Amino acid sequence: MSTILECKNLSKSYDKKMALNKINLSLEGGHIIGLLGPNGSGKTTLIKLINGLLQPTEGELYINENPVGVESKKVVSYLPDQTYLEANLKVREVIDYFKDFYEDFDETRAYDMLAKLHINPSDKLKTMSKGTKEKVQLILVMSRRAKLYILDEPIAGVDPAARDYILEVILSNYDEDATILISTHLIADVENILDEVIFLKNGEIVMTSSVDDIREKQGTSIDSLFREVFKC
Amino acid sequence: MPWNLNSDRPIFIQIIEVIQLDIVSGKYAPGDKLPSVRDLAQEAAVNPNTMQKALAELERSGLVFSQRTSGRFITEDTKMIEDLKSSLAKEKIEEFLENMQKLGFKKEETITLMTETLKGEKS
Known part of the structure; x- marks a missing residue:
């Protein structure tokens, strides 16, 4: 198995506030990993560092053995927690953008998924509900044949039935040696598709474990364990 | 589903x-x-x-x-499948007996109750 992501003593501080404190992490290909932690634990900071949207204060970060940069961005497909697409565009036009931008974008896949979710490619983004927009963005991100998918809160804005479908989209659209890192608060909804979890607390990794190990050893779901570890 | x-x-x-x-x-x-x-x-x-x-x-x-x-x-290997079937059945029965015991029924009482229930089903 190849290492897809490696963090060495990775730290990030905003002024004096430590957002991530000496993170050491190594992720292999072929896994679906949950990045879990309460608000302000550093999840989005870590994700932004991986995508080069922030510069680390200290430490190193490698993706597929390359430092963050042009080469790493070719293999990382990122779903941010906010929308960034121009609202006046039609879905079809956004797909054309993505095709231009990313060598690994698979147009057929995107149109297939749109059809399955009954989304009209001629609709403008601004006419869509929040949930539908989120679906479109996820489809765009999952239509790339990337090595590392980073999904920041992929199901937060959609209804429970659509969540099931979105998880199915995630499961059926990644290559076997690709890794998916999902950050979410909706643990109960995603925990059955995860094989590992990373618990972040105050900028530090408090636990990494296989999910079935947790269930076997602690006899509880990831959701309950989370509630226990991060009890307020 | x-x-x-x-x-x-x-x-x-x-x-x-x-x-x-x-x-x-x-x-x-x-x-x-x-x-x-x-x-x-x-x-x-x-x-x-x-x-x-x-x-x-x-x-x-x-x-x-x-x-x-x-x-x-x-x-x-159909024998293996049969064996599995019996062992699964045994597990279910033990589970049932345990639950009946929790309700306060002795084994004999459970059997009597079961016989009665089965008769009731037929009529």
Whole structure:
């Protein structure tokens, strides 16, 4: 198995506030990993560092053995927690953008998924509900044949039935040696598709474990364990 | 429709139980080919790695065997399937007896009650 992501003593501080404190992490290909932690634990900071949207204060970060940069961005497909697409565009036009931008974008896949979710490619983004927009963005991100998918809160804005479908989209659209890192608060909804979890607390990794190990050893779901570890 | 899996027990164990039941109940006949790991994972709405682990475990128990190029098959050993069926039945009965005991019934009383219930069903 190849290492897809490696963090060495990775730290990030905003002024004096430590957002991530000496993170050491190594992720292999072929896994679906949950990045879990309460608000302000550093999840989005870590994700932004991986995508080069922030510069680390200290430490190193490698993706597929390359430092963050042009080469790493070719293999990382990122779903941010906010929308960034121009609202006046039609879905079809956004797909054309993505095709231009990313060598690994698979147009057929995107149109297939749109059809399955009954989304009209001629609709403008601004006419869509929040949930539908989120679906479109996820489809765009999952239509790339990337090595590392980073999904920041992929199901937060959609209804429970659509969540099931979105998880199915995630499961059926990644290559076997690709890794998916999902950050979410909706643990109960995603925990059955995860094989590992990373618990972040105050900028530090408090636990990494296989999910079935947790269930076997602690006899509880990831959701309950989370509630226990991060009890307020 | 995703399989009905509970998230406080290891998923791979529950997958094994579902497939065992499918074999015992005849949904899969001896010698039948199992769908691919990916298809099964999608059907169950679980991670393909978890499905893989469950199938590997079933293979180790001999209930499923794999042929290098053509996939995984259900065993043709009907005795093994029968044995599994009996042991699953025994588990269910023990579980039932335990529950009856919790309700305060002795074994003999349980049997009497069961006989009565069965008679009631017939009439």
